[in-house]
Amino acid sequence: MDRLFLLETGFVVREGLRVDRLKMSFLRAFLGGVLVLVLPALALGEARVLGVRNWSSPTCTRLVVDLSEEVAFKEISSAAEKDLVVEFKAALARTEPTQRIQDSLVAGVALSSTREGTVRLKVNKKDSGFRHTVFLLPRVDGRPVRLVVDIENPAAGRRLQEQRKAVQSEKGGKAKVVVIDAGHGGEDPGAVGCRGTYEKHVVLAIAKALQERLNRSSGIKAFLTRTGDYFLGLRQRVEMAKEYGADLFLSIHADSSPNRSTKGASAYCLSLTGATDEAARILAEKENSSDLIGGVKLSADHDLNTILVDMVQTQTINESMKLGGMVLGFLQPVQEIKFSSPRQAGFRVLKAPDVPSVLVEVGFLSNPEEEARLKDPSFQARLAQALSEAVCRFLGRDPAQPILVKDGARDLSKSVSAKSTRGSASKKEHVVQPGQTLSAIATMYNTSVRELKSLNQIQEPSLIRPGQRIAIP
Numbered sequence: 194m195d196r197l198f199l200l201e202t203g204f205v206v207r208e209g210l211r212v213d214r215l216k217m218s219f220l221r222a223f224l225g226g227v228l229v230l231v232l233p234a235l236a237l238g239e240a241r242v243l244g245v246r247n248w249s250s251p252t253c254t255r256l257v258v259d260l261s262e263e264v265a266f267k268e269i270s271s272a273a274e275k276d277l278v279v280e281f282k283a284a285l286a287r288t289e290p291t292q293r294i295q296d297s298l299v300a301g302v303a304l305s306s307t308r309e310g311t312v313r314l315k316v317n318k319k320d321s322g323f324r325h326t327v328f329l330l331p332r333v334d335g336r337p338v339r340l341v342v343d344i345e346n347p348a349a350g351r352r353l354q355e356q357r358k359a360v361q362s363e364k365g366g367k368a369k370v371v372v373i374d375a376g377h378g379g380e381d382p383g384a385v386g387c388r389g390t391y392e393k394h395v396v397l398a399i400a401k402a403l404q405e406r407l408n409r410s411s412g413i414k415a416f417l418t419r420t421g422d423y424f425l426g427l428r429q430r431v432e433m434a435k436e437y438g439a440d441l442f443l444s445i446h447a448d449s450s451p452n453r454s455t456k457g458a459s460a461y462c463l464s465l466t467g468a469t470d471e472a473a474r475i476l477a478e479k480e481n482s483s484d485l486i487g488g489v490k491l492s493a494d495h496d497l498n499t500i501l502v503d504m505v506q507t508q509t510i511n512e513s514m515k516l517g518g519m520v521l522g523f524l525q526p527v528q529e530i531k532f533s534s535p536r537q538a539g540f541r542v543l544k545a546p547d548v549p550s551v552l553v554e555v556g557f558l559s560n561p562e563e564e565a566r567l568k569d570p571s572f573q574a575r576l577a578q579a580l581s582e583a584v585c586r587f588l589g590r591d592p593a594q595p596i597l598v599k600d601g602a603r604d605l606s607k608s609v610s611a612k613s614t615r616g617s618a619s620k621k622e623h624v625v626q627p628g629q630t631l632s633a634i635a636t637m638y639n640t641s642v643r644e645l646k647s648l649n650q651i652q653e654p655s656l657i658r659p660g661q662r663i664a665i666p
Protein backbone atom coordinates (compact mmCIF):
# COMPACT_ATOMS: atom_id res chain seq x y z
CA MET A 194 0.00 0.00 0.00
CA ASP A 195 2.74 2.48 0.88
CA ARG A 196 4.12 2.11 -2.65
CA LEU A 197 0.76 3.24 -4.08
CA PHE A 198 0.68 6.26 -1.78
CA LEU A 199 4.18 7.23 -2.81
CA LEU A 200 3.30 6.95 -6.48
CA GLU A 201 0.30 9.20 -5.95
CA THR A 202 2.40 11.65 -3.97
CA GLY A 203 5.00 11.78 -6.73
CA PHE A 204 2.28 12.47 -9.28
CA VAL A 205 0.83 15.33 -7.26
CA VAL A 206 4.25 16.93 -6.79
CA ARG A 207 5.08 16.74 -10.51
CA GLU A 208 1.72 18.28 -11.41
CA GLY A 209 2.17 20.84 -8.64
CA LEU A 210 5.23 22.33 -10.35
CA ARG A 211 2.96 23.91 -12.92
CA VAL A 212 0.25 25.33 -10.63
CA ASP A 213 0.03 28.80 -9.07
CA ARG A 214 0.87 29.81 -5.53
CA LEU A 215 -2.72 29.60 -4.27
CA LYS A 216 -3.03 26.04 -5.39
CA MET A 217 0.40 25.30 -3.91
CA SER A 218 -0.76 26.21 -0.43
CA PHE A 219 -3.71 23.86 -0.89
CA LEU A 220 -1.33 21.19 -2.12
CA ARG A 221 0.93 21.64 0.88
CA ALA A 222 -2.01 21.05 3.17
CA PHE A 223 -3.07 18.04 1.10
CA LEU A 224 0.45 16.57 0.98
CA GLY A 225 0.79 17.06 4.71
CA GLY A 226 -2.25 14.85 5.13
CA VAL A 227 -0.86 12.21 2.78
CA LEU A 228 2.52 12.19 4.49
CA VAL A 229 0.86 11.64 7.85
CA LEU A 230 -0.66 8.51 6.33
CA VAL A 231 2.55 7.37 4.61
CA LEU A 232 5.19 8.11 7.23
CA PRO A 233 4.15 5.63 9.93
CA ALA A 234 4.45 2.80 7.41
CA LEU A 235 7.87 4.00 6.20
CA ALA A 236 9.15 4.68 9.70
CA LEU A 237 8.36 1.12 10.72
CA GLY A 238 10.03 -0.19 7.56
CA GLU A 239 6.93 -2.23 6.89
CA ALA A 240 7.55 -5.27 4.77
CA ARG A 241 5.65 -5.76 1.55
CA VAL A 242 4.80 -9.07 -0.10
CA LEU A 243 6.44 -8.98 -3.55
CA GLY A 244 5.25 -12.33 -4.86
CA VAL A 245 4.67 -16.01 -4.18
CA ARG A 246 6.37 -18.86 -6.04
CA ASN A 247 6.31 -22.63 -5.68
CA TRP A 248 8.24 -25.75 -6.74
CA SER A 249 7.40 -29.44 -6.51
CA SER A 250 9.84 -32.31 -6.09
CA PRO A 251 8.90 -35.99 -5.59
CA THR A 252 9.09 -35.55 -1.80
CA CYS A 253 8.74 -31.83 -1.08
CA THR A 254 6.69 -28.79 -2.01
CA ARG A 255 8.42 -25.48 -1.54
CA LEU A 256 6.54 -22.18 -1.25
CA VAL A 257 8.50 -18.95 -1.33
CA VAL A 258 7.03 -15.60 -0.30
CA ASP A 259 9.26 -12.78 -1.55
CA LEU A 260 9.40 -9.86 0.89
CA SER A 261 10.81 -6.33 0.77
CA GLU A 262 12.08 -6.56 4.37
CA GLU A 263 12.85 -9.18 6.97
CA VAL A 264 9.81 -10.08 9.08
CA ALA A 265 9.12 -11.86 12.33
CA PHE A 266 6.75 -14.75 11.63
CA LYS A 267 4.85 -17.15 13.82
CA GLU A 268 3.10 -20.43 13.21
CA ILE A 269 -0.47 -20.32 14.42
CA SER A 270 -1.39 -23.94 13.73
CA SER A 271 -0.14 -27.00 15.58
CA ALA A 272 2.19 -29.48 13.88
CA ALA A 273 -0.48 -32.19 13.64
CA GLU A 274 -3.05 -30.03 11.84
CA LYS A 275 -3.69 -30.37 8.13
CA ASP A 276 -3.74 -26.61 7.69
CA LEU A 277 -0.48 -24.82 8.32
CA VAL A 278 -1.06 -21.16 9.22
CA VAL A 279 1.81 -18.67 9.37
CA GLU A 280 1.39 -14.99 10.21
CA PHE A 281 3.77 -12.08 9.74
CA LYS A 282 3.56 -8.27 9.77
CA ALA A 283 3.51 -7.09 6.18
CA ALA A 284 1.43 -5.31 3.57
CA LEU A 285 -0.26 -7.22 0.80
CA ALA A 286 -0.56 -4.74 -2.06
CA ARG A 287 -2.37 -7.05 -4.47
CA THR A 288 -4.03 -10.41 -4.57
CA GLU A 289 -1.42 -13.09 -5.18
CA PRO A 290 -2.59 -15.85 -7.55
CA THR A 291 -2.12 -18.66 -5.05
CA GLN A 292 -5.12 -20.71 -6.21
CA ARG A 293 -2.98 -22.35 -8.93
CA ILE A 294 -0.63 -23.87 -6.30
CA GLN A 295 -1.61 -27.52 -6.07
CA ASP A 296 0.40 -30.72 -6.31
CA SER A 297 0.73 -34.18 -4.77
CA LEU A 298 1.39 -32.74 -1.30
CA VAL A 299 -0.58 -29.50 -1.18
CA ALA A 300 -4.32 -29.09 -1.85
CA GLY A 301 -4.36 -25.30 -1.74
CA VAL A 302 -2.64 -22.12 -0.60
CA ALA A 303 -4.24 -18.84 0.48
CA LEU A 304 -2.63 -15.52 1.32
CA SER A 305 -4.77 -12.85 2.97
CA SER A 306 -4.25 -9.69 5.00
CA THR A 307 -5.95 -8.89 8.26
CA ARG A 308 -6.95 -5.43 9.44
CA GLU A 309 -3.96 -5.20 11.80
CA GLY A 310 -1.43 -5.16 8.95
CA THR A 311 -0.75 -8.85 9.32
CA VAL A 312 -0.50 -11.27 6.42
CA ARG A 313 -1.81 -14.77 6.93
CA LEU A 314 -0.45 -17.65 4.83
CA LYS A 315 -2.57 -20.78 4.94
CA VAL A 316 -1.31 -24.01 3.39
CA ASN A 317 -3.72 -26.92 3.13
CA LYS A 318 -1.64 -30.11 3.32
CA LYS A 319 -3.13 -33.23 1.71
CA ASP A 320 -2.10 -35.33 4.70
CA SER A 321 -1.62 -34.29 8.32
CA GLY A 322 1.43 -36.62 8.38
CA PHE A 323 3.30 -34.30 6.01
CA ARG A 324 5.98 -32.36 7.87
CA HIS A 325 6.62 -28.67 7.41
CA THR A 326 9.52 -26.30 7.96
CA VAL A 327 9.22 -22.51 7.90
CA PHE A 328 12.31 -20.32 7.71
CA LEU A 329 13.55 -16.97 6.49
CA LEU A 330 16.32 -16.56 3.91
CA PRO A 331 18.22 -13.26 3.99
CA ARG A 332 18.89 -11.15 0.91
CA VAL A 333 21.52 -12.83 -1.30
CA ASP A 334 22.83 -12.21 -4.79
CA GLY A 335 20.21 -9.55 -5.63
CA ARG A 336 17.32 -11.70 -4.41
CA PRO A 337 14.77 -10.33 -1.93
CA VAL A 338 14.21 -11.60 1.58
CA ARG A 339 12.33 -14.90 1.30
CA LEU A 340 9.98 -16.66 3.67
CA VAL A 341 10.26 -20.35 2.79
CA VAL A 342 7.70 -23.03 3.63
CA ASP A 343 8.73 -26.60 2.87
CA ILE A 344 6.05 -29.30 3.04
CA GLU A 345 7.66 -32.73 3.08
CA ASN A 346 6.27 -36.21 2.67
CA PRO A 347 8.55 -38.23 4.98
CA ALA A 348 7.14 -41.58 3.82
CA ALA A 349 7.95 -40.78 0.17
CA GLY A 350 11.41 -39.58 1.23
CA ARG A 351 12.08 -42.85 3.08
CA ARG A 352 10.76 -44.93 0.17
CA LEU A 353 13.08 -43.23 -2.33
CA GLN A 354 15.99 -43.55 0.08
CA GLU A 355 15.31 -47.29 0.44
CA GLN A 356 15.19 -47.61 -3.34
CA ARG A 357 18.60 -45.93 -3.58
CA LYS A 358 20.06 -48.21 -0.93
CA ALA A 359 18.56 -51.25 -2.70
CA VAL A 360 20.49 -50.28 -5.85
CA GLN A 361 23.67 -50.49 -3.79
CA SER A 362 22.88 -53.84 -2.16
CA GLU A 363 21.61 -55.44 -5.39
CA LYS A 364 24.28 -54.25 -7.80
CA GLY A 365 26.62 -57.16 -7.18
CA GLY A 366 30.19 -57.17 -8.39
CA LYS A 367 29.64 -56.52 -12.07
CA ALA A 368 27.32 -53.55 -12.48
CA LYS A 369 28.69 -50.07 -12.03
CA VAL A 370 26.51 -47.30 -10.65
CA VAL A 371 26.82 -43.77 -12.01
CA VAL A 372 25.09 -40.82 -10.35
CA ILE A 373 24.58 -37.81 -12.60
CA ASP A 374 23.91 -34.50 -10.92
CA ALA A 375 22.28 -31.67 -12.85
CA GLY A 376 23.40 -28.54 -10.99
CA HIS A 377 21.05 -26.00 -9.37
CA GLY A 378 17.25 -26.23 -9.95
CA GLY A 379 14.06 -24.65 -8.62
CA GLU A 380 14.81 -21.43 -6.74
CA ASP A 381 18.38 -21.51 -8.00
CA PRO A 382 18.61 -20.98 -11.79
CA GLY A 383 22.44 -21.15 -11.78
CA ALA A 384 24.11 -19.09 -14.51
CA VAL A 385 21.80 -17.04 -16.72
CA GLY A 386 22.76 -16.73 -20.38
CA CYS A 387 23.03 -13.46 -22.28
CA ARG A 388 19.71 -14.30 -23.96
CA GLY A 389 18.15 -15.51 -20.73
CA THR A 390 18.90 -19.26 -20.89
CA TYR A 391 18.96 -20.84 -17.45
CA GLU A 392 21.82 -23.16 -16.53
CA LYS A 393 19.43 -25.39 -14.53
CA HIS A 394 17.43 -26.26 -17.69
CA VAL A 395 20.44 -26.85 -19.97
CA VAL A 396 22.26 -29.10 -17.51
CA LEU A 397 19.14 -31.17 -16.74
CA ALA A 398 18.67 -31.85 -20.47
CA ILE A 399 22.32 -32.96 -20.81
CA ALA A 400 22.09 -35.06 -17.62
CA LYS A 401 18.98 -36.87 -18.92
CA ALA A 402 20.61 -37.52 -22.32
CA LEU A 403 23.70 -38.88 -20.55
CA GLN A 404 21.60 -41.12 -18.30
CA GLU A 405 19.79 -42.54 -21.33
CA ARG A 406 23.10 -43.35 -23.07
CA LEU A 407 24.72 -44.87 -20.00
CA ASN A 408 21.70 -47.07 -19.33
CA ARG A 409 22.09 -48.48 -22.84
CA SER A 410 25.71 -49.39 -22.09
CA SER A 411 26.22 -52.88 -20.71
CA GLY A 412 26.99 -53.18 -17.01
CA ILE A 413 26.11 -49.58 -16.07
CA LYS A 414 23.15 -48.25 -14.14
CA ALA A 415 22.79 -44.48 -14.19
CA PHE A 416 20.67 -42.36 -11.86
CA LEU A 417 19.90 -38.66 -11.58
CA THR A 418 20.01 -36.64 -8.37
CA ARG A 419 17.19 -34.38 -9.55
CA THR A 420 14.73 -35.38 -12.24
CA GLY A 421 12.88 -32.07 -12.61
CA ASP A 422 13.03 -28.37 -11.90
CA TYR A 423 13.37 -28.30 -8.13
CA PHE A 424 16.16 -27.49 -5.74
CA LEU A 425 18.37 -29.97 -3.90
CA GLY A 426 20.96 -28.92 -1.34
CA LEU A 427 24.59 -29.78 -2.10
CA ARG A 428 24.78 -32.14 0.87
CA GLN A 429 21.62 -33.95 -0.28
CA ARG A 430 23.25 -34.59 -3.66
CA VAL A 431 26.36 -36.05 -2.00
CA GLU A 432 24.18 -38.19 0.31
CA MET A 433 22.27 -39.57 -2.67
CA ALA A 434 25.52 -40.61 -4.36
CA LYS A 435 26.57 -42.40 -1.18
CA GLU A 436 23.18 -44.13 -0.78
CA TYR A 437 23.33 -45.41 -4.35
CA GLY A 438 26.83 -46.73 -3.63
CA ALA A 439 27.97 -44.76 -6.68
CA ASP A 440 31.14 -45.81 -8.48
CA LEU A 441 31.26 -42.39 -10.08
CA PHE A 442 29.59 -39.00 -9.56
CA LEU A 443 29.38 -36.42 -12.32
CA SER A 444 27.97 -32.97 -11.57
CA ILE A 445 27.03 -31.08 -14.74
CA HIS A 446 27.13 -27.28 -14.88
CA ALA A 447 27.42 -24.38 -17.33
CA ASP A 448 29.53 -21.36 -16.52
CA SER A 449 29.16 -17.61 -16.93
CA SER A 450 31.61 -14.73 -17.03
CA PRO A 451 31.32 -10.93 -17.19
CA ASN A 452 33.50 -11.24 -20.30
CA ARG A 453 31.22 -12.39 -23.14
CA SER A 454 34.11 -13.76 -25.18
CA THR A 455 35.13 -16.30 -22.49
CA LYS A 456 34.27 -19.81 -23.66
CA GLY A 457 35.09 -23.50 -23.38
CA ALA A 458 34.55 -26.48 -21.11
CA SER A 459 36.49 -27.27 -17.95
CA ALA A 460 36.57 -30.01 -15.31
CA TYR A 461 37.03 -29.71 -11.55
CA CYS A 462 37.86 -32.02 -8.67
CA LEU A 463 37.82 -31.54 -4.92
CA SER A 464 40.83 -30.13 -3.12
CA LEU A 465 41.35 -30.67 0.61
CA THR A 466 44.15 -28.14 0.87
CA GLY A 467 43.01 -25.11 -1.12
CA ALA A 468 42.38 -24.28 -4.74
CA THR A 469 44.91 -24.87 -7.51
CA ASP A 470 44.29 -21.33 -8.77
CA GLU A 471 42.24 -18.22 -8.09
CA ALA A 472 39.74 -18.88 -10.90
CA ALA A 473 38.97 -22.36 -9.51
CA ARG A 474 38.53 -20.92 -6.00
CA ILE A 475 36.08 -18.28 -7.25
CA LEU A 476 34.17 -20.86 -9.26
CA ALA A 477 33.89 -23.16 -6.22
CA GLU A 478 32.61 -20.23 -4.17
CA LYS A 479 30.02 -19.49 -6.85
CA GLU A 480 28.87 -23.12 -7.11
CA ASN A 481 28.86 -23.52 -3.32
CA SER A 482 26.57 -20.48 -2.98
CA SER A 483 23.84 -22.64 -4.54
CA ASP A 484 22.69 -23.61 -1.03
CA LEU A 485 22.19 -19.95 -0.12
CA ILE A 486 20.42 -19.07 -3.35
CA GLY A 487 18.36 -22.26 -3.59
CA GLY A 488 17.57 -22.04 0.09
CA VAL A 489 18.90 -24.59 2.54
CA LYS A 490 17.94 -24.00 6.14
CA LEU A 491 21.25 -23.22 7.79
CA SER A 492 22.45 -25.83 10.24
CA ALA A 493 25.73 -26.98 11.72
CA ASP A 494 28.15 -28.46 9.19
CA HIS A 495 28.58 -32.15 9.84
CA ASP A 496 31.63 -32.69 7.65
CA LEU A 497 33.60 -35.60 9.00
CA ASN A 498 37.02 -34.05 8.81
CA THR A 499 38.79 -36.97 10.40
CA ILE A 500 42.19 -38.18 9.29
CA LEU A 501 40.65 -41.43 8.06
CA VAL A 502 38.16 -39.67 5.80
CA ASP A 503 40.94 -37.44 4.48
CA MET A 504 43.03 -40.49 3.57
CA VAL A 505 40.15 -42.15 1.74
CA GLN A 506 39.33 -38.86 0.08
CA THR A 507 42.91 -38.29 -1.08
CA GLN A 508 42.85 -41.67 -2.82
CA THR A 509 39.46 -40.78 -4.31
CA ILE A 510 40.74 -37.41 -5.53
CA ASN A 511 43.52 -39.16 -7.47
CA GLU A 512 40.84 -41.25 -9.20
CA SER A 513 38.72 -38.13 -9.74
CA MET A 514 41.64 -36.38 -11.45
CA LYS A 515 41.98 -39.37 -13.78
CA LEU A 516 38.25 -39.21 -14.56
CA GLY A 517 38.45 -35.42 -15.06
CA GLY A 518 41.27 -35.88 -17.59
CA MET A 519 39.19 -38.42 -19.50
CA VAL A 520 36.15 -36.12 -19.48
CA LEU A 521 38.22 -33.31 -21.02
CA GLY A 522 39.81 -35.67 -23.53
CA PHE A 523 36.48 -37.01 -24.78
CA LEU A 524 34.88 -33.55 -24.81
CA GLN A 525 37.67 -32.06 -26.90
CA PRO A 526 36.38 -33.20 -30.33
CA VAL A 527 32.95 -31.75 -29.47
CA GLN A 528 33.62 -28.62 -27.46
CA GLU A 529 36.51 -26.21 -27.01
CA ILE A 530 38.44 -26.93 -23.81
CA LYS A 531 39.30 -24.01 -21.51
CA PHE A 532 41.94 -25.73 -19.37
CA SER A 533 43.69 -28.87 -20.61
CA SER A 534 43.71 -30.58 -17.19
CA PRO A 535 41.23 -30.67 -14.28
CA ARG A 536 41.48 -27.86 -11.73
CA GLN A 537 40.88 -28.31 -8.01
CA ALA A 538 39.05 -26.36 -5.29
CA GLY A 539 36.72 -26.92 -2.33
CA PHE A 540 33.55 -27.85 -4.22
CA ARG A 541 31.04 -29.05 -1.62
CA VAL A 542 29.13 -31.21 -4.10
CA LEU A 543 32.25 -33.33 -4.73
CA LYS A 544 32.69 -34.37 -1.10
CA ALA A 545 31.59 -38.01 -1.11
CA PRO A 546 34.72 -39.53 0.50
CA ASP A 547 34.93 -42.73 -1.55
CA VAL A 548 33.19 -41.80 -4.82
CA PRO A 549 35.34 -40.44 -7.67
CA SER A 550 33.60 -37.13 -8.36
CA VAL A 551 34.01 -34.55 -11.09
CA LEU A 552 32.22 -31.28 -11.74
CA VAL A 553 32.16 -30.42 -15.43
CA GLU A 554 31.36 -26.96 -16.77
CA VAL A 555 30.21 -27.70 -20.31
CA GLY A 556 30.63 -24.14 -21.61
CA PHE A 557 29.76 -20.48 -21.03
CA LEU A 558 26.15 -19.30 -21.19
CA SER A 559 27.48 -15.73 -21.11
CA ASN A 560 29.04 -16.32 -24.54
CA PRO A 561 26.32 -15.80 -27.21
CA GLU A 562 27.57 -18.58 -29.55
CA GLU A 563 28.03 -21.09 -26.75
CA GLU A 564 24.63 -20.21 -25.28
CA ALA A 565 22.97 -20.92 -28.65
CA ARG A 566 24.77 -24.27 -28.95
CA LEU A 567 24.17 -25.33 -25.33
CA LYS A 568 20.43 -24.82 -25.87
CA ASP A 569 20.46 -26.97 -29.01
CA PRO A 570 19.29 -30.57 -28.32
CA SER A 571 21.64 -32.00 -30.98
CA PHE A 572 24.64 -30.32 -29.34
CA GLN A 573 23.43 -31.48 -25.93
CA ALA A 574 23.31 -35.02 -27.39
CA ARG A 575 26.91 -34.74 -28.62
CA LEU A 576 28.06 -33.55 -25.20
CA ALA A 577 26.16 -36.42 -23.56
CA GLN A 578 27.74 -38.91 -25.97
CA ALA A 579 31.25 -37.60 -25.21
CA LEU A 580 30.61 -37.68 -21.45
CA SER A 581 29.21 -41.23 -21.68
CA GLU A 582 32.35 -42.37 -23.49
CA ALA A 583 34.55 -40.84 -20.79
CA VAL A 584 32.48 -42.49 -18.04
CA CYS A 585 32.53 -45.88 -19.79
CA ARG A 586 36.26 -45.64 -20.37
CA PHE A 587 36.85 -44.82 -16.71
CA LEU A 588 34.69 -47.73 -15.55
CA GLY A 589 36.11 -50.17 -18.12
CA ARG A 590 32.78 -50.61 -19.89
CA ASP A 591 31.86 -50.44 -23.57
CA PRO A 592 29.88 -47.31 -24.40
CA ALA A 593 26.51 -47.56 -26.15
CA GLN A 594 26.54 -46.79 -29.85
CA PRO A 595 24.76 -43.57 -30.82
CA ILE A 596 21.17 -44.24 -31.92
CA LEU A 597 20.80 -44.70 -35.69
CA VAL A 598 18.45 -42.35 -37.49
CA LYS A 599 15.52 -43.83 -39.47
CA ASP A 600 17.15 -43.93 -42.93
CA GLY A 601 19.94 -46.06 -41.57
CA ALA A 602 22.56 -43.32 -41.73
CA ARG A 603 24.23 -42.21 -38.56
CA ASP A 604 22.89 -39.13 -36.89
CA LEU A 605 25.32 -36.48 -38.11
CA SER A 606 25.21 -34.70 -34.80
CA LYS A 607 26.81 -37.72 -33.19
CA SER A 608 29.18 -38.82 -35.95
CA VAL A 609 32.32 -37.29 -34.48
CA SER A 610 32.13 -39.11 -31.20
CA ALA A 611 30.76 -42.24 -32.88
CA LYS A 612 34.16 -42.76 -34.48
CA SER A 613 35.99 -42.72 -31.21
CA THR A 614 33.27 -44.93 -29.70
CA ARG A 615 34.02 -47.65 -32.20
CA GLY A 616 37.71 -47.14 -31.68
CA SER A 617 37.63 -47.34 -27.92
CA ALA A 618 35.20 -50.23 -27.71
CA SER A 619 36.21 -53.25 -29.71
CA LYS A 620 39.10 -52.37 -32.02
CA LYS A 621 41.06 -50.43 -29.39
CA GLU A 622 41.62 -47.77 -31.95
CA HIS A 623 41.08 -44.01 -31.83
CA VAL A 624 40.38 -41.69 -34.76
CA VAL A 625 42.22 -38.40 -34.27
CA GLN A 626 39.87 -35.39 -34.20
CA PRO A 627 40.81 -31.89 -35.39
CA GLY A 628 42.86 -30.10 -32.75
CA GLN A 629 43.57 -33.26 -30.78
CA THR A 630 47.09 -33.82 -29.48
CA LEU A 631 48.74 -37.15 -28.70
CA SER A 632 48.93 -36.22 -25.03
CA ALA A 633 45.17 -35.48 -24.95
CA ILE A 634 44.54 -38.91 -26.48
CA ALA A 635 46.87 -40.49 -23.91
CA THR A 636 44.86 -38.80 -21.11
CA MET A 637 41.58 -40.03 -22.60
CA TYR A 638 42.70 -43.64 -22.51
CA ASN A 639 44.72 -43.41 -19.31
CA THR A 640 47.95 -44.27 -21.09
CA SER A 641 51.16 -42.37 -21.86
CA VAL A 642 52.46 -40.52 -24.92
CA ARG A 643 55.50 -42.82 -24.88
CA GLU A 644 53.30 -45.94 -25.05
CA LEU A 645 51.20 -44.52 -27.90
CA LYS A 646 54.36 -43.51 -29.78
CA SER A 647 55.93 -46.93 -29.58
CA LEU A 648 52.71 -48.86 -30.32
CA ASN A 649 51.97 -46.72 -33.39
CA GLN A 650 55.58 -46.12 -34.41
CA ILE A 651 55.09 -42.38 -34.26
CA GLN A 652 58.39 -40.49 -34.43
CA GLU A 653 57.06 -36.98 -34.00
CA PRO A 654 53.90 -36.58 -31.84
CA SER A 655 53.11 -33.14 -33.30
CA LEU A 656 52.70 -34.68 -36.77
CA ILE A 657 49.53 -36.69 -36.07
CA ARG A 658 46.66 -35.55 -38.31
CA PRO A 659 42.85 -35.57 -38.08
CA GLY A 660 41.37 -38.84 -39.34
CA GLN A 661 44.50 -40.85 -38.47
CA ARG A 662 43.79 -44.10 -36.61
CA ILE A 663 45.79 -44.59 -33.44
CA ALA A 664 46.01 -48.01 -31.81
CA ILE A 665 45.27 -47.92 -28.08
CA PRO A 666 47.09 -50.32 -25.72
Ligand SMILES: [Zn+2]
Binds near residue numbers: 377447480
Ligand atom coordinates in the same frame (compact mmCIF):
# COMPACT_ATOMS: atom_id res chain seq x y z
ZN1 LIG B 1 26.59 -24.23 -11.81
